[in-house]
Amino acid sequence: MEAHGLDRILREHRFFAGLDEESCGVVCGCAKNVRFEAGEYLFRAGEPADQFYLLRHGRVALEVAAPGRGAVTFQTVGEGEIVGVSWLIPPYRWTYDAKAVELVRAIAMDAACLRRKCEADHDLGYEMMKRFVPVLVDRLQNTRLQILDVYGPNG
Amino acid sequence: MTIFDPMLPRIARTRRRRRDGPAVWTLDIEMAEGGPPAFAPGQFNMLTAFGVGEVPISVSGDPADPSRLVHTIRAVGPASTALARLGPGEVLGLRGPFGVGWPMEQAVGRDVVVIAGGLGLAPLRPALYRLLAERERYGSIVLLYGTRSPEEILFRRELESWRRRLDIDIEVTVDHAVGDWRGHVGVVTTLIPRSAFEPSSTVALVCGPEIMMRFAIASLQDAGVADDAIYLSMERNMKCAVGLCGHCQMGPVLVCRDGPVFRYDRIRSILGAREI
Numbered sequence: 001m002e003a004h005g006l007d008r009i010l011r012e013h014r015f016f017a018g019l020d021e022e023s024c025g026v027v028c029g030c031a032k033n034v035r036f037e038a039g040e041y042l043f044r045a046g047e048p049a050d051q052f053y054l055l056r057h058g059r060v061a062l063e064v065a066a067p068g069r070g071a072v073t074f075q076t077v078g079e080g081e082i083v084g085v086s087w088l089i090p091p092y093r094w095t096y097d098a099k100a101v102e103l104v105r106a107i108a109m110d111a112a113c114l115r116r117k118c119e120a121d122h123d124l125g126y127e128m129m130k131r132f133v134p135v136l137v138d139r140l141q142n143t144r145l146q147i148l149d150v151y152g153p154n155g
Numbered sequence: 156m157t158i159f160d161p162m163l164p165r166i167a168r169t170r171r172r173r174r175d176g177p178a179v180w181t182l183d184i185e186m187a188e189g190g191p192p193a194f195a196p197g198q199f200n201m202l203t204a205f206g207v208g209e210v211p212i213s214v215s216g217d218p219a220d221p222s223r224l225v226h227t228i229r230a231v232g233p234a235s236t237a238l239a240r241l242g243p244g245e246v247l248g249l250r251g252p253f254g255v256g257w258p259m260e261q262a263v264g265r266d267v268v269v270i271a272g273g274l275g276l277a278p279l280r281p282a283l284y285r286l287l288a289e290r291e292r293y294g295s296i297v298l299l300y301g302t303r304s305p306e307e308i309l310f311r312r313e314l315e316s317w318r319r320r321l322d323i324d325i326e327v328t329v330d331h332a333v334g335d336w337r338g339h340v341g342v343v344t345t346l347i348p349r350s351a352f353e354p355s356s357t358v359a360l361v362c363g364p365e366i367m368m369r370f371a372i373a374s375l376q377d378a379g380v381a382d383d384a385i386y387l388s389m390e391r392n393m394k395c396a397v398g399l400c401g402h403c404q405m406g407p408v409l410v411c412r413d414g415p416v417f418r419y420d421r422i423r424s425i426l427g428a429r430e431i
Contacts (some may be wrong), residue, residue, distance in 0.1 A: 061340065073332045076340040078349070101337055141370070142342045146330045150364035151273035151303040 006031050009107060013054050014080035015131060023124050030113035036100040042083060049092040051108045052084030058104035063097045074146065075139070076101065085136055087111035159192075161397050164203045164248025169241040170223065176307045179274065180239040181215065181227045184249065191224035196281035197256030197388060197416045201396050202226060203248030204241070208234030211393040211411070213278035214252060219288055224249075227277035227309070253396040254415050257282040258386055262358040266294040268350065268380070270371050272301050272343055272363020276309045278388050278415075279362050287323065296323045297350045301343025301367070304329050305336045324351065343367065344374040354379030362388040369427055372419060385419035387426075 007028045010016050016024065034053070036042055042053060042060060053060075059078045063071040074096075077083050083098050083106070092111065118125030159165060166187040175181045185191065194200075194214050203209040210232070216225025230239040241247055259282065267286060271279050286296050298317070302308055308327060318325045326346045328339035339346065343363075357380050361371050368387050375385055391403035391410040398412030406425035408414065419426075 059337075059339075070333055073336065073340045076328075076338075078339075080349075138345075142345060145342045145344075145366065145370055148366060149303070149330070150367050151301075151307065151330065 006033065006107070009033075009056065010054070013056070013107070015054055015082050019127060023127055026117055026121070026124060027109070027114065030110040030117065031107050032110075034106050034108040036104040036106070038100055038102045040100050040104075042098040042100065042104070042106075043094045044097050045094050047094050049084060049086035049094050050111050052082060052087045052111060053098075053106040053108055055079055055081055055083060056105045056107065058106075059101040060104055061099050061101050063099060065097070071097065071099075075142070082132075082135060085132060085139075087115070088132055161250060161253075162395070164201070164209070164250050167224075167247050167249040169243055169245050169247065172242060175227060175309055178230045178239070179227060179307075179309065180230065181225060182238070182241060183216075184224045184226065184247070186224075186249070187246075190221055192252055193221070194218060194224075194252035194281070195256035196259060196285050197278055198252035198254050199278070199393075199396075199415060200224070200226065200249050200251030200253070201393070202228075202234075202238055203250075204234050204237035205246065205248060207237040208232075209248070209250075209394075210234045210238070211253075211396060212238075213388070213415070215277040215280045217284040218281050219284065227274065227280075229274050250396060253393075253411055255413065255417075257360050257388075257416055258358065258418075259285055262286075262360075263292045264294065264356075265384075266352040266357040267296050268347075268352050268357055268359045268375070269296070269298045270300075270343060270347070270359060270361045270363070270375075271298070272367040272371075273303065273307070274309065275361075275363030275367075275388070276300055276302075279360060280310065280313075282360055283317070287317070287320070290322055294356065295352050297352050298323060298325045299343055299346040299350060300325070300327045301346070301363070302327075302329055303331075305332055305334075305338070326350070342370065344370045347371070347374040347378055355381075357384060359385045360388075361385065365390070365427075382420040382423060383418055386416055387419055387422070388415045389417060389422070390415065 061073045062075045063073050066072045167184045169182050170185045171183040199211045199213045202212050212226045215227040228239045230236040332340050361368050389410050393411040394400045394402040396411045398409045403410040
């Protein structure tokens with residue numbers, strides 16, 4: 001797809017809403033369109049976190065392999081959301097598996113490319129942080145609620 | 156007209172019992188004499204397992220069906236376990252209905268977002284029956300239901316049947332899943348920003364564990380729903396059910412008499428208080 005098409009898709013994606021034109025153009029240089037069939041893995045735990053994904057269509061299950069239980073899904077992520085925050089923090093490795101539950105269309109962002117651009121332009125880096133930190137905080141709060149097991153017998 | 160003493164249990168019998176999840180049973184009850192008492196969605200009855208104890212249980216059946224009274228019970232303590240074990244024809248006591256129910260009339264003409272967590276779907280089911288029976292009186296109807304795992308989804312067949320209707324949005328999420336579950340995984344609050352409703356004209360009905368309700372309130376506020384449009388069903392240790400004994404006191408309110416359904420702005424200051 002041509003860059004201007006990607007640029008438009010990025011700008012329309014909820015995650016990049018409000019990002020100025022120039023920054024959008026810079027970010028776009030690290031982006032490409034990808035698709036995954038149902039059952040295909042976007043990434044696996046332990047692999048380098050060299051990309052993250054902006055979902056445009058479909059649902060992705062985030063899983064942890066539990067001995068004796070198989071893959072346990074602890075979260076699903078859908079259209080308009082992002083998959084992957086480990087690209088932000090050293091050692092840049094995935095700590096869980098991400099599997100397409102159905103056909104997934106997404107924008108894959110080259111993490112090394114974006115990290116380099118954020119280092120070179122701290123305004124852009126701050127814009128990225130403002131977008132990723134709420135995702136991290138939300139996931140932390142949601143995890144807290146899940147750990148409390150509020151629907152269990154002692155909930 | 157017969158007047159019943161609210162402190163005296165009437166004799167009732169279990170007509171039917173079915174399993175609705177791990178340790179969760181739904182009982183269809185009929186009165187030994189006369190028909191079942193009429194109730195408003197959100198009200199509860201005090202059910203007695205004779206020789207064991209009495210517990211408050213919300214009505215989970217259809218308020219428009221006068222032929223049976225339905226309660227969904229999780230077996231957690233001696234009384235609820237004894238009630239949940241009652242087979243067809245076995246006797247129990249019933250007082251009620253008691254309390255203030257869901258604001259069905261205040262919701263007319265507005266979007267209605269129903270947020271249920273775990274067994275909290277049971278007290279909300281009568282409201283859903285009413286909303287669907289009088290569908291034309293309301294705007295968009297959204298049901299967001301969160302529970303522990305796919306095996307613990309309450310009223311599964313009914314949810315599937317409602318989902319086939321084109322006039323209600325239903326989303327179900329579980330805290331964790333293994334196997335072939337293809338639905339949402341995550342806490343119920345994650346469904347709120349993804350749902351289609353007009354916050355300024357929405358009434359939200361919320362029932363579930365108190366911690367889940369606090370998170371749900373925060374998400375509804377983030378979405379733009381006003382505090383006076385959020386209603387919660389509270390659970391406390393109700394004993395007399397008529398506002399005399401004070402067991403269910405929560406600050407200045409008695410949950411059995413003033414609730415169990417409260418408008419959020421009226422209990423905001425006491426919700427989550429550590430010493431209550």
